[in-house]
Amino acid sequence: MADCTRYKRNLDICNCSYPGCSRKGNCCACLEYHRSRGEMVACYFPDDVEKTWDRSLRRFKETIS
Numbered sequence: 001m002a003d004c005t006r007y008k009r010n011l012d013i014c015n016c017s018y019p020g021c022s023r024k025g026n027c028c029a030c031l032e033y034h035r036s037r038g039e040m041v042a043c044y045f046p047d048d049v050e051k052t053w054d055r056s057l058r059r060f061k062e063t064i065s
């Protein structure tokens with residue numbers, strides 16, 4: 001794991017429901033991963049949308065409109 005000094009705090013506020021992800025709490029890696037796929041990260045979605053695991057930009061635009 002990276003030397004993130006906020007790791008514990010990140011875990012405390014993370015709303016991601018995807019089990020077993022090695023990036024959880026490592027927000028830099030989380031953002032890099034989803035950005036490379038043209039997606040947003042879990043914390044940009046309300047819990048009811050996040051739990052669908054659809055992190056697409058299309059879904060994000062629908063969520064905020």
Ligand code: SF4
Pocket residue numbers: 016017018021022023024025029030031033034041042043
């Ligand atoms: S949003 Fe994606 S990369 Fe980030 S913790 Fe959840 S499953 Fe992992």
